[in-house]
Amino acid sequence: MVRNFQPDPTARDVRWCGDITCIPTEEGRLYLATVIDIASRRVVGWATADHLRTELVADALRAACRTRRPDGPVIFHSDRGCQYTSREVADLADEFGVRLSVGRTGQCWDNALAESFFATLKRELIGERSWPNRSAVRTAIFEWIESWYNIRRLHSSLGYRSPAEYETILAA
Secondary structure, eight states: OOOOOOOOTTOSSSEEEEEEEEEEETTEEEEEEEEEETTTOOEEEEEEESSOSHHHHHHHHHHHHHHHOOSSOEEEEEOOOTTTTSHHHHHHHHHHTEEEEEOOTTOGGGGHHHHHHHHHHIIIIITTOOOOOHHHHHHHHHHIIIIIITTTOOBGGGTSBOHHHHHHHHHO
């Protein structure tokens, strides 16, 4: 596994990062795994589950690879969680031509972009409200990521453009 996650502001699907967060509901915890394009800040793959097993991360990575179909190699950066260092994720990464990169032990800023995304999600969507069940929060996450965050939410790091708008500019 290689540790290389510096952003390339001129190319999408070159470097991705990912992480997992927990969202409490009255029914129990819901876990969200994401894959984010570092250049555009777009969430290119994500998955939810009521568990932290490796398949959660594998489902998010699989979604990213099938949705984006990168032309060349992609470096996928994460923390050192057991899901990300598992044989299943390594095999899946090989299958899709993705190189894995993990942060240094104890260095939370290595994965700061993913952590920042979760802070934004929790501030703008999850908040202090009580979610009745996993299904309700899963639906809300889908709408927030696919209809707001990726399409319309402006990012100062992108020159106050949305991830979708920024990718359109990159493609031109």
